[in-house]
Amino acid sequence: MTRIEELWRDALQQVIVKPIEADGYRLTRMAPESRFDIYGGVDSTSFVLLAVGIQARPPNIATDSSSLDYFRQQRKDGSWLMVLRLRQNGLETVFGRLCQDLVDAAEGVPDEKALVSLFRERLNLWKKLFQHSGSGFLLxxxxxxxxxxxxxxxxxxxxxxxxxxxxxxxxxxxxxxxxxxxxxxxxxxxxxxxxxxxxxxxxxxxxxxxxxxxxxxxxxxxxxxxxxxxxxxxxxxxxxxxxxxxxxxxxxxxxxxxxxxxxxxxxxxxxxxxxxxxxxxxxxxxxxxxxxxxxxxxxxxxxxxxxxxxxxxxxxxxxxxx
Structure with missing residues (x-):
């Protein structure tokens, strides 16, 4: 189990004790020592999330997928979150591997601009994976x-x-x-x-x-x-x-x-x-x-x-x- 899958598991257990308000979500920073703000979390319907915090307004990216969706949200301090959400139960392990790959790759990029480019590139690859097969697996x-x-x-x-x-x-x-x-x-x-x-x-x-x-x-x-x-x-x-x-x-x-x-x-x-x-x-x-x-x-x-x-x-x- 990857680090982000462990985080999702713990977050889902916490939701049972402390539910999330409707249309809300709860995030946990993955690596406090990292140069970038990358989070794992869940929303009020128990769908799992990957979120990346940045200062500049993030791009709008179409997912064209029933399994994945992407949204942006500005925080109170003026910074932004790029949020990717898995909307199909049963694909958490595949999604977790992909998210962990992005987290690991982020440690090798020099700045926020490169991080956003990495996010966009990875999302385009993931769209291809989830669009082709509802299971996310090759035939x-x-x-x-x-x-x-x-x-x-x-x-x-x-x-x-x-x-x-x-x-x-x-x-x-x-x-x-x-x-x-x-x-x-x-x-x-x-x-x-x-x-x-x-x-x-x-x-x-x-x-x-x-x-x-x-x-x-x-x-x-x-x-x-x-x-x-x-x-x-x-x-x-x-x-x-x-x-x-x-x-x-x-x-x-x-x-x-x-x-x-x-x-x-x-x-x-x-x-x-x-x-x-x-x-x-x-x-x-x-x-x-x-x-x-x-x-x-x-x-x-x-x-x-x-x-x-x-x-x-x-x-x-x-x-x-x-």
Whole structure:
């Protein structure tokens, strides 16, 4: 349990003894020694809050979410509170991890302006997480795809051909890039498939096109159950990668940002959906590789999706990229 979750638990117990007036809330400063005023608390309906105190008038930020809301309130001394409230019971653990991440990250920013920017950036990521799924959790096929990308990242880190920050920064799949990894000299697209699958889906005319050399990594993953020796999940894989990059704070922060962009936050739920990697194969995307790119299709065709038979790409198998 994070520090803010402990604070919420204590605050909710206090509400039983001393109720909060209607439409009110009660806050507790999280770290008296901190340079910034950051609070945890609850409102009169027992929804949990994160609040940040600042001197300047804070920005108005739309949440567009039924699970989260944000409001500003001026205090008697003229300063302001930026308040984020969770409005859906059952998501406190996920929200707590996110809030604690913001609190920890706040210790590294230089001033109030940077703190507000951090708050806004984190809120935009959290909106993405809560908007997509009412539970706040990734779906099984999304977990599978993210595991495949992270396994590829782990291989690249273990090979050590690039420094840690460059390796992690090149993982741009969570940012919506056409390829999952993009570096100055190569691009890598990662696909996760199940056992016995005979084709892979390509979602656009740009996915297998790059101005630099390119590879396709095909990760075959079998759905596994807890207790199986080779079963892995997002929580365990995240910890493994963090261990590989721990010596670089910049790489570690970038990795955590990528996970948030991918809508993942550590939770016990992710220990229940596990996969066993049965193979990780690599293919060189050459001019002869069976694919469709924009230069091949008639003018007027703006987009296309298609599938490629795995048997048809065996001759393009290559070593894993570095």
């Amino acid at each position: 099984a096929h999304e977990i599978k795809g993210l595991i495949a990308e992270m396994l590829t990242l782990e291989i690249l880190l273990q090979r050590g051909e690039r420094d840690l920050l460059e390796t992690v920064s090149g993982w741009v799949g969570p940012l919506g890039s056409d390829q999952d990894f993009v570096y100055s000299d190569q691009a890598i697209e990662v696909k996760a498939v199940g056992l016995g699958v005979d084709s892979i889906s390509i979602s656009s005319l740009d996915q297998l096109h790059s101005e630099v050399r390119m590879h396709l990594v095909l990760a075959t993953l079998r759905l596994a159950t807890p207790g199986e020796h080779c079963a892995i999940g997002l929580n365990g894989l995240t910890a493994r990668i963090e261990g590989l990059i721990a010596e670089s704070p910049e790489a570690l922060n970038t990795f955590k940002d990528r996970l948030l962009e991918a809508r993942y936050v550590e939770h016990e739920f992710y220990d229940t959906i596990l996969f066993e990697p049965t193979s990780i194969d690599c293919y060189a995307i050459t001019d002869e590789f069976p694919k469709l790119i924009r230069a091949m299709v008639p003018k007027g065709i703006g987009s296309a999706t298609y599938s490629i038979g795995i048997d048809w790409i065996k001759d393009f198998r290559s070593d894993m990229p570095t």
